[in-house]
Amino acid sequence: MIRNSLRSRTRGKPYIGRLVRANVYDLWLLLNESWLVLIGFVILAALTSGYLAFLYPETPGSSRPQGLPEALYETLTLMTLQSDLAFPRGDLIGELIFFLTPLLGLALIFQSVLNFGRLLLDKGSRREVWQVALASTYRDHVIVCGLGRVGLRIVTQLHAAGYEAVVIERDWNSEFVQRVLNLGVPIVLGDAREPTALRQAGIRYARAVVATINNDLLNVEIALGARAVQPGIRVVLRVFNEELDRNLERTLGPNSAFSVSLVAAPTCAAAAVSRDIDYALTTSGYQLGVAQLVVQPDSEIAGFIRAVESAYRVRIVYQVSQEGRPKLYSSLNRLSAGDRITVIGTLERIEEMRQRNVAFSKAAFLTPGKLVRPTEQYNTVIVCGLGKVGFRVVNQLHKLNPRPRIVVVRLGNDRPEFVQQIGQLEGVVDVIGDARNVEVLCRAGLDEAYSVAAMTSDDLQNVQIALAARRYRPDIHIVLRTFSDVLAERLVEIFGIHTTYSTSALAGPTMAAAALAGNIRQAFFIDGRLVATDEIWLTDGHPLIGVRIDDLRERGSALVIDVQRNGETLLLPDLDMCLASGDHVTLLAPIESIQRIRNRGMRN
Known part of the structure; x- marks a missing residue:
């Protein structure tokens, strides 16, 4: 099924480079934490080395070190009680140094310097700090606040689609922490309402902040706090209250607040009156279903894509050959036995197509099938x-x-x-x-x-x-x-x-897409690709004016699922129709294609 077909794809920067930068940042953090002790060690070593190099009294059995390097070596041996130098009797300063240097030196070495080295090399003993160091290397990432069920889905789906995320979670014992760490996603331990946690998660360089906690008020606090720390950053939050949703979108921007249950409900409802629906979306008041089919040998849906789409009034969104190779859309493509296709259309049309997708159905299409839609008896x-x-x-x-x-x-x-x-x-x-x-x-x-x-x-x-x-x-x-x-x-x-x-x-892809591109109402995954809907008003000068719908699909990887023109809604409009000024167009496309089309429109 679509929702279980995610594949991990890496788009991040090289791992080794990130590891080096994280270690440098971690060293800086350790130096900040241990600077007093390290300075004390340096001062003690400098004073003792200076005394040994310039003031130490020579005796017949013990000569003064020749130069600072030898003096530093003797200082280290003195700290570890291994020095061969004679005790400077009668020299008060020397006697104090020979007593204090081993005492202070051993304390500094064993309690501080060695501990500093251990912490620097053993990341597991201070993994919370190491996670902050890793987070500091991220750029253009999404910060996910809260690691519950929704937060986990968003993180895993972003990761599967090749986008980077950093998590803020205040409970290190959360059941999902280890699963996220296993993905290589950093987790910053802290309260996402606090500016410190947001800064540690790299909000300065982040693309968006997503608040996914099961508490409307906390999510609002996180969103407003993120805007206070980084004005203008895109925020997406989870809410249930519809009135709060509308009010927040006036402040934070359109399609920035989502109710998980509201996003998921259309699919569950569609599945209750249909079979094998992967996703349901609403456009211009109409409901369209998305389903996946495997073309059966010699079934009625085998043939040229354009002919099949015309016969069943559906659109083929994605096609994978029997060998597992994705097929780029072309009007000359054929549907062959074994091809896995993703179809969008009304629930009735998808069910009709499914019933016709029977092996050798071209010869046996009259064979009765099982009940696939509510009837007068079973309603x-x-x-x-x-x-x-x-x-x-x-x-x-x-x-x-x-x-x-x-x-x-x-x-x-x-x-x-x-x-x-x-x-x-x-x-x-x-x-x-x-x-x-x-x-x-x-x-x-x-x-x-x-x-x-x-x-x-x-x-x-x-x-x-x-x-x-x-x-x-x-x-x-x-x-x-x-x-x-x-x-x-x-x-x-x-x-x-x-x-x-x-x-x-079901809700995770929509919130992830809203974080990545902004102003996204509906999204889902097809074979590991994040696909979303986008609404565009074509005003004079827009680059899509005059473009044939099938050309936009073939060259821009964007499928027009409805056009509102002159007060009329054209659902899955004719592929030969050209877009015109004044059209309100709803597109279905990979998130990258949506961003590309938006950028073209803004430039014009």
Whole structure:
């Protein structure tokens, strides 16, 4: 599936160069910490060496050192009680030096100088400071504040896409710290609200700051604190409250505040009324699905790309050959057996394409298939759990046209505002009970249900709900919320589904893209590439005016998914259409292509 196909690609500066710079910075930090002791050692060595070179009284059995180098050598031997020099009897200064130098010297050497060397070479004994040294070498990176589930997803997705990140986390015992360190991503120990932590993370040279803590107020404090330390820096923050979201965007810029549940809900809702949807995005009030298919031998979707797209009214976003080689888009490309393609289109069109993608379907297309969409008989979606995600999913389902019958199963200890709001939604049925109980599911309409969406925040509870539903109805479509990628893969084997979702994994790409490019509403990964939508108003002089849509796709790696012209919305417009002044265009493109197109528009 798209969300599990990340590949690590290194775009960073050479590792050795970064290591050298980090060690130099670490040495500077150590010198700052130990300067008093080191200066004391130098003064003691200088005084003793000077005395031995110029004032030490010669005796028949002991001569004065010849020059400062020999005097320094004798000083070091004196400090370690190995000197052969005779004790200077009768010389008060000499007697004091011969007593104090070994005492102070041993203390300074063993307690300070040797400790300094050990700390300099043994990074593991002071890894918090070493992480700061590593962070000091980063440039044009993203600072991720908070290492919870969302923060972890953003870091791993940025790393997989080849972008650099530095993490600020105040709990070194967090369960995700070691996973991030294993990626080679520095972690600065501290409170991201504090200017010191932000400076240690390199905010002066950072591209953006992302606040991902599960607390709206803390994230706002982090964002405002980052702007205070580095005015103008791009900030992206996680919030749940929609009104707060709108108010923050007036201050911090458009598409800078995101609700994880709100970003993830359209995909979960689309999966509840369709099968094998990887991602769902909204454009100009329409919902489009993104799915991955493997072209079957002699299936109806094999052939020239333009012909297939025209027949099914979809667009092929990405194509990989059977041998695993990505194919750059060309209007003359063919879809062949074994090709892995990523398709975007309405849910109905994607399902039609999926049904036609059967081996030898050109000869057997009349073979009946399994139930793939809600029908008049099976038109109920049961949503289990009314937390932040479940609440958002219910709202998204209620906006669908046609709308399925929606039943919510909840334990009864839910947030009152959620219960009140779903009670105001027409046609939504509320059932109180434990969804792990088959009797409760039957009371919710399991016999007439098309799907069961387990949306609680507990992975185990969601699996138990799915098992209970499948035990009673083996053909029921299941949508599962989970965090663990490993568990998601196991569930594919157990339930035979590809509709297990992590809300943090769904929201992570959008927040990462917003941090990298700014003003991004929706993003997801395709084969390790971060792909996002972007909206552009074509005013006079814009370089895209007059450009044929298919040429923009072929030469600019940007797919036009809708055009608003003269009050009309053209969804997946004709590829031969040319863009015109006054058009409002929504593009789907890799983040690098979006930045390139924006830069061209700004230059003009």
